Amino acid sequence: MAEVGAPVTMSDVARAAGVSTATVSRVVNGRYGVSATTIAQVRSAIEQLGYESSLVATSLRRSRTHVLGLVTRTFQSYTAEVLKGVMEALRQSGFDLIIYANSDLYETYLEGWEQRHLTRLSGTLTDGCIVVTPWGEVRSSTPVVVIDPVKGSTVPSVTADNLAGATSVVEHLLGLGHRRIGFIAGRPSLAASWSREEGYRGALAEAGVPVDPVLIGRGDFNPESAAPQARALLDRADRPTAIFAASDGMALKVLAVAEELGLSVPGDLSVVGFDNIPESALAGSGLTTVDQSMYQLGYEAARMLKSIVTGEWEGRRQIVLPTSLVVRGSTGPPRSTTGA
Amino acid sequence: MAEVGAPVTMSDVARAAGVSTATVSRVVNGRYGVSATTIAQVRSAIEQLGYESSLVATSLRRSRTHVLGLVTRTFQSYTAEVLKGVMEALRQSGFDLIIYANSDLYETYLEGWEQRHLTRLSGTLTDGCIVVTPWGEVRSSTPVVVIDPVKGSTVPSVTADNLAGATSVVEHLLGLGHRRIGFIAGRPSLAASWSREEGYRGALAEAGVPVDPVLIGRGDFNPESAAPQARALLDRADRPTAIFAASDGMALKVLAVAEELGLSVPGDLSVVGFDNIPESALAGSGLTTVDQSMYQLGYEAARMLKSIVTGEWEGRRQIVLPTSLVVRGSTGPPRSTTGA
DNA sequence: CTGAAAGCGCTTACAG
DNA sequence: CTGAAAGCGCTTACAG
Numbered sequence: 001m002a003e004v005g006a007p008v009t010m011s012d013v014a015r016a017a018g019v020s021t022a023t024v025s026r027v028v029n030g031r032y033g034v035s036a037t038t039i040a041q042v043r044s045a046i047e048q049l050g051y052e053s054s055l056v057a058t059s060l061r062r063s064r065t066h067v068l069g070l071v072t073r074t075f076q077s078y079t080a081e082v083l084k085g086v087m088e089a090l091r092q093s094g095f096d097l098i099i100y101a102n103s104d105l106y107e108t109y110l111e112g113w114e115q116r117h118l119t120r121l122s123g124t125l126t127d128g129c130i131v132v133t134p135w136g137e138v139r140s141s142t143p144v145v146v147i148d149p150v151k152g153s154t155v156p157s158v159t160a161d162n163l164a165g166a167t168s169v170v171e172h173l174l175g176l177g178h179r180r181i182g183f184i185a186g187r188p189s190l191a192a193s194w195s196r197e198e199g200y201r202g203a204l205a206e207a208g209v210p211v212d213p214v215l216i217g218r219g220d221f222n223p224e225s226a227a228p229q230a231r232a233l234l235d236r237a238d239r240p241t242a243i244f245a246a247s248d249g250m251a252l253k254v255l256a257v258a259e260e261l262g263l264s265v266p267g268d269l270s271v272v273g274f275d276n277i278p279e280s281a282l283a284g285s286g287l288t289t290v291d292q293s294m295y296q297l298g299y300e301a302a303r304m305l306k307s308i309v310t311g312e313w314e315g316r317r318q319i320v321l322p323t324s325l326v327v328r329g330s331t332g333p334p335r336s337t338t339g340a
Numbered sequence: 341m342a343e344v345g346a347p348v349t350m351s352d353v354a355r356a357a358g359v360s361t362a363t364v365s366r367v368v369n370g371r372y373g374v375s376a377t378t379i380a381q382v383r384s385a386i387e388q389l390g391y392e393s394s395l396v397a398t399s400l401r402r403s404r405t406h407v408l409g410l411v412t413r414t415f416q417s418y419t420a421e422v423l424k425g426v427m428e429a430l431r432q433s434g435f436d437l438i439i440y441a442n443s444d445l446y447e448t449y450l451e452g453w454e455q456r457h458l459t460r461l462s463g464t465l466t467d468g469c470i471v472v473t474p475w476g477e478v479r480s481s482t483p484v485v486v487i488d489p490v491k492g493s494t495v496p497s498v499t500a501d502n503l504a505g506a507t508s509v510v511e512h513l514l515g516l517g518h519r520r521i522g523f524i525a526g527r528p529s530l531a532a533s534w535s536r537e538e539g540y541r542g543a544l545a546e547a548g549v550p551v552d553p554v555l556i557g558r559g560d561f562n563p564e565s566a567a568p569q570a571r572a573l574l575d576r577a578d579r580p581t582a583i584f585a586a587s588d589g590m591a592l593k594v595l596a597v598a599e600e601l602g603l604s605v606p607g608d609l610s611v612v613g614f615d616n617i618p619e620s621a622l623a624g625s626g627l628t629t630v631d632q633s634m635y636q637l638g639y640e641a642a643r644m645l646k647s648i649v650t651g652e653w654e655g656r657r658q659i660v661l662p663t664s665l666v667v668r669g670s671t672g673p674p675r676s677t678t679g680a
Numbered sequence: 681c682t683g684a685a686a687g688c689g690c691t692t693a694c695a696g
Numbered sequence: 697c698t699g700a701a702a703g704c705g706c707t708t709a710c711a712g
Contacts, residue, residue, distance in 0.1 A: 007463030007481040009705060020683045025707055033681060050479075052459035057705030060396045060688050075427055077618070080420030087415055087441060099439040101427060119392035123347030124689075139390075141347040278417070278618040349689060360699045365691055375697060397689030400704050464705075682712085689704105696698085 008049045017045035028053055059125050068305060069126035070099045071117045073133070076249075077277045078294045082132060082147065085298025093306055098126060114138055128309040130301050135189065143308040145301045151191045156308065156317035158301045160292030162192045162274075165323035166199025166244075169272050169290060172325055173242045174207050176333045178270060181209075182233045182240035184250050186221040193221070196246045196274060215240050219250050226250035230257040234269070241269065241334035248273035248280045248289055255283060255330065266332035276326055285329025292323045348389045357385035368393055399465050408645060409466035410439045411457045413473070416589075417617045418634045422472060422487065425638025433646055438466060454478055468649040470641050475529065485645040487637050491531045496648065496657035498641045500632030502532045502614075505663035506539025506584075509612050509630060512665055513582045514547050516673045518610060521549075522573045522580035524590050526561040533561070536586045536614060555580050559590050566590035570597040574609070581609065581674035588613035588620045588629055595623060595670065606672035616666055625669025632663045 010028075014021045019038060026034050027042040034042075045051075059065040070086060072079055083099070090097055100117050114134035121129060128143035137153055138144055149157040173181050183200045186193035197216075204211050214236070217229030226245055230253065233240055245251035251273030255265060263269045265284070273280060276291035300319055307313035350368075354361045359378060366374050367382040374382075385391075399405040410426060412419055423439070430437055440457050454474040461469060468483035477493055478484055489497040513521050523540045526533035537556075544551050554576070557569030566585055570593065573580055585591035591613030595605060603609045605624070613620060616631035640659055647653035 005481060007459070007705095009463070011705080021706075022683060022685095022708080023681090026682090029707080031707095035681060038681080050459070052456055054400075054463045054705055055460040056396050056400045056464035057688090058707080060394075060400055060690090060704090061706045061708085062688085075420055075423040077417070077420055079423075080415055080417055083415040083419075097441045099441070101437045101439070116392055119347070119390070120395040123349070123394045124396035141345060278622075281622050282618075347689095351689080361690075362692080362699060362701095363697090366698090369691080373697060378697080394689055397704090398691080400688090400706090401690045401692085402704085684711085686708090686710100688706085691704090692702090694702100695700085 007054070008051045010051070010053065012049055013042065013045045013051050016049060017041045056125075065125060065127055066094055067096045067098055067126050068302070068309070069118075069121045069129040070097060071114050071121070071129055071131045072099065072101060073113055075101070077279065078275060079132065081294035082298035082301075085293075085295040085300075086130065086302040088295075089299045089302035090306065095127070095306060095309075112136070118144065128305045130298075130305055133190070143305060145305040145308070147297050147301050148190060148192050150189045151194050153191065156304060158297050158304065158319045158321065159192060160297065160323050161320050162195035162292075162323070163199045163202075165274060165290035165292065165325070166196040166246075167203045168199075168323075168325045169244050169274070169288075170200055170203035171207075172288070172327065172331065173244065173270060173272065174203070174209070176242075176270065176331060178240075178242040178334050179209055180212070180215065180238065180240040180242070182215040182217065182243040184217040184219045184226050184229045184233075184243065184245040184254065186219060186246035186250075188218075190221075193246060200244060219246065221247045221250065223249035223253045226253040227257055230254040231261075234258065234261055234263065242272070242331070243269065244272045244274075246274055248275040248277045248287060251287055251289065251330075252279060252283055255287070265330050267335060270331040270334070272331055280326075281328070283330075288328045288331040289326050290323050291326050293321065296321050347394070348391045350391070350393065352389055353382065353385045353391050356389060357381045396465075405465060405467055406434055407436045407438055407466050408642070408649070409458075409461045409469040410437060411454050411461070411469055411471045412439065412441060413453055415441070417619065418615060419472065421634035422638035422641075425633075425635040425640075426470065426642040428635075429639045429642035430646065435467070435646060435649075452476070458484065468645045470638075470645055473530070483645060483648040485641045485648070487641050488530060488532050490529045491534050493531065496644060498637050498644065498659045498661065499532060500637065500663050501660050502535035502632075502663070503539045503542075505614060505630035505632065505665070506536040506586075507543045508539075508663075508665045509584050509614070509628075510540055510543035511547075512628070512667065512671065513584065513610060513612065514543070514549070516582075516610065516671060518580075518582040518674050519549055520552070520555065520578065520580040520582070522555040522557065522583040524557040524559045524566050524569045524573075524583065524585040524594065526559060526586035526590075528558075530561075533586060540584060559586065561587045561590065563587075563589035563593045566593040567597055570594040571601075574598065574601055574603065582612070582671070583609065584612045584614075586614055588615040588617045588627060591627055591629065591670075592619060592623055595627070605670055607675060610671040610674070612671060620666075621668070623670075628668045628671040629666050630663050631666050633661065636661050 010021045010024050014024045114131050118140050122140045122142045131146045133148040146155050146157040219225035254271050258269050273287050273289040276289045280287040280289050350361045350364050354364045454471050458480050462480045462482045471486045473488040486495050486497040559565035594611050598609050613627050613629040616629045620627040620629050
């Protein structure tokens with residue numbers, strides 16, 4: 001029952017039913033103008049042969065495919081959340097979803113992957129695409145909605161309120177009595193990265209705490225990128241009493257480095273992340289972080305894309321969703337609460 | 341920069357470069373027998389126009405597409421784990437991955453979704469497919485590997501050692517002193533469901549504890565399906581001191597029902613699940629469960645599919661992966677440890 | 681109500 | 697080394 005012969009095509013059905021492929025196509029697509037008898041014959045042939053129209057052939061011929069695409073570089077935990085949101089928004093919408101992932105990202109196409117995939121899908125397969133965290137600005141012949149766009153992007157997009165989120169983190173740390181607060185930044189090209197750094201700087205400035213450039217490390221959102229930065233910060237004589245990493249992945253790495261150096265958290269060091277991925281709740285006594293509902297990002301992106309495709313979208317094309325601070329065990333007052 | 345005109349086709353490139361589409365195709369695919377000058381011209385036209393070949397047109401024409409498919413009904417947390425494993429196995433393999441999800445699952449196609457999607461992809465788009473937890477037996481004109489097949493399936497598949505996993509759960513509960521152990525089964529058609537029930541029955545029998553049919557509830561792996569079953573079990577005068585649910589989703593529901601009824605866990609009731617989804621570690625003091633590495637399932641399924649497609653697969657076509665018991669706070673000795 | 685024919689964007693023998 | 701032509705599996709005007 002596993003692997004059977006060649007796929008059943010529309011010609012096979014036409015032959016079996018004694019009609020032309022045009023007629024089969026009409027029946028399959030429920031077009032008017034086919035006699036009841038013919039419909040019955042064709043239906044029975046379809047049933048017997050187990051025919052299903054080829055997605056590829058159909059979408060090559062049709063202008064509208066009722067398939068939306070999603071292009072992502074990786075499948076992290078947060079990707080699953082995004083996908084759940086997307087599927088919920090698409091439920092009963094008449095749009096199917098296709099997700100395309102490339103296996104060669106460690107080779108040639110790393111930089112422009114999203115553009116390449118987008119183009120390969122757009123002309124024919126999909127009516128529109130969601131792109132998750134692209135490396136650059138994207139363009140397409142069909143509608144696109146970007147989740148986490150690059151800085152300065154003009155494409156329709158959905159993003160979390162990174163500025164407010166980062167601000168709340170620093171206010172939380174300041175409230176606990178921290179004054180030397182380190183920051184590990186994310187990939188510079190992303191708008192999210194800039195906003196988080198801006199929130200960090202702004203909140204310090206607001207509190208009258210000077211920003212010390214030596215306390216800022218440059219990561220790229222990749223967990224590994226945070227390790228050397230954390231080590232550099234924590235090896236200093238005047239090391240920070242708290243580190244705010246621009247993503248949970250990086251923050252978890254900071255926790256690992258702290259443990260490696262024999263620093264207790266939050267006694268010797270408070271650590272905060274951003275994203276609230278599931279792993280953050282599991283790490284030791286929990287990682288304090290900013291929740292940006294990836295589910296919501298996915299949901300809103302899909303809702304927007306769907307409406308743009310059908311021409312019904314009226315609202316703004318750059319959506320910003322609220323974030324919320326989640327305080328867990330990785331933050332506390334510094335050892336000597338004499339700062340200020 | 342967002343939405344641009346019509347997609348750039350191979351004809352556009354051919355026109356710009358002053359050659360035929362056949363030549364462009366040769367350059368794009370790196371075929372021999374094109375002069376250096378022509379290659380340069382075509383390359384420059386491709387560059388200027390930002391051309392990418394259409395995935396759909398290419399795969400319609402070619403027999404081999406170097407794209408593998410994955411068909412899934414939902415995106416749960418475990419799906420992300422499966423996908424991570426799949427991508428890892430496919431990394432650098434030359435195979436891209438396409439995931440297809442249907443938005444109308446709540447309508448017509450609920451029952452046969454996997455077969456329908458499979459057929460629509462198989463003829464043309466993909467060289468082979470992974471199907472996650474199908475409703476029935478699947479057939480296809482190209483290779484298929486099923487994760488969690490239905491009972492009696494003969495298709496190549498990867499599955500966890502559900503029998504051993506369930507056995508270890510019951511042994512764990514027996515070891516704590518439980519004798520009245522309830523069970524909430526999963527969807528009957530799945531092989532996983534049968535094996536888990538078999539493990540439950542077998543371990544009880546092994547210990548000389550008679551299986552009481554009133555302690556077995558029939559769920560379908562869907563969390564919601566467990567609520568009425570749990571209530572029925574817990575409303576009994578001779579209620580069980582422990583409930584083993586065949587999935588974490590259902591087990592978490594059991595915890596909710598217990599709380600609703602004012603039962604303390606594990607004091608009044610021990611609860612065990614199966615799967616070890618991330619949420620299980622977060623629930624209260626943690627859900628005791630069986631870890632079946634979804635990452636491994638995905639990884640092995642992709643590795644097998646890839647090899648079958650390239651004709652290199654030599655090993656068994658029904659892989660069973662080990663499981664391990666994860667003891668957390670939801671299990672403990674029953675209130676009166678006087679059983680025996 | 682039905683079919684022959686063109687064409688969606690490609691690739692691949694087949695000629696030259 | 698290069699191009700004209702056929703064809704992958706469909707859909708859609710256009711005739712009849």
